[in-house]
Each structure stands twice: as C-alpha cells, then as structure tokens.
Amino acid sequence: MRRAIAVVVLTGCTFAPNRALEGPAADAARSDAAEPDAAEPDATQPDAPPVALHLHIEADIDGRSDLILKGTTVTWMHHQFAAPGRQGFTDFPTKLDAALWLPTWPDVPDAENRDCECMSSTFAALPVGVPRAPATVTITPSQARGAPTAVQLPSASNDYTLIVELDDVGFGGSSNYVIEVDVVP
Secondary structure, eight states, X not given: XXXXXXXXXXXXXXXXXXXXXXXXXXXXXXXXXXXXXXXXXXXXXXXXXXXXXXXXXXXXXXXXXXXXXXXXXXXXXXXXXXXXXXXXXXXXXXXXXXXXXXXOOOOOSSTTOTTOOEEEEXXXXXXXXOOSSOOEEEEEEEEOSSOOEEEEOOOGGXXXXXXXXXXXXXXXXXXXXXXXXXXXX
C-alpha cells in the first residue's frame, strides 16, 4: 500500500511542544484532524487491502541462485558456480527497480563464492513488499538463458516468502538476467 506523507517545512518559526492552540486556529486544527482521508485505506487496520508487488530485477548470473523476497526485503541464496555479480572476481550490483544493490557475501572459499551454499546480505528497502495474502505470481523474463522459476510461492505457511530461482547452469560463463516479478493478491 502506498501512503501519502505530508512534509511541512516551517521557516522563521519555532516549535513549542507544550503550548496549546487557542481560538480559531485551534478549531481549524481540530476539524482538519477529525476527518481522515477516506480515499486512502489505513494500513494499520487489519482489513486494509493488500497491494500488488511489481519488481524489475537485473542480475549477472553464473550457475544457480535463489532470490528470496519476504516483505520488503530481498536476499540471495547461492548454490552453484559463482555468486550473482561475482563471476570472474567482479562485483556487479543487482538492480531492483531503480535501486542498485551490491550484496555482500561471506567470500568463502574466495570472492566468487563458488558453490558456497551461502546467503548474501539483505536489501531491506523495497517500496512495496510481498503481499501478505493469497496471490498470483508471474515471472516474465525479458533476458535470460535459463527459465526463471518460482520454487516457493508466498503463503501463510512460509510467512509469505517468495523464492525465485535463476539457473544459468550449462551455458558457460555468466549472463545478464532481466526479469519482471509480479505478485498480485
């Protein structure tokens, strides 16, 4: 859910937290505060409708790695060959929409993290998270040598965690994968 945030910048004013408003200004403030914006559901309410997630992902893939999406976080779990962005001892970022994320790795056995069965650091700033409701998942590759696969769909039993596998095994070297992930409640 997207929420509007109002930012008020006051110049030439001071803030007095213990001072109460009086007169017409107090009446206006009370009437404005009494009516919440009915057009935008309140996310704190349990019946607020879940929001669909659309995520554009670009990553340099060599071998087989899982992209784990939970809430507004993303983590890599690497299985075979060089970790995402690390083939040839490089350090290419994973692109998540417009954000460039350079995950850190344990660098075991070396900086490629070859066949390490290890996890990356976590990116924790997706603007919209995986919906916490039954949903349909669509993965659309626009550039990929191997077919991306949802190996785990989000559900209540896995705390609404989506796992997308990117598999470049058998193609030789790394390749840039570009996919769109849609999770629609």
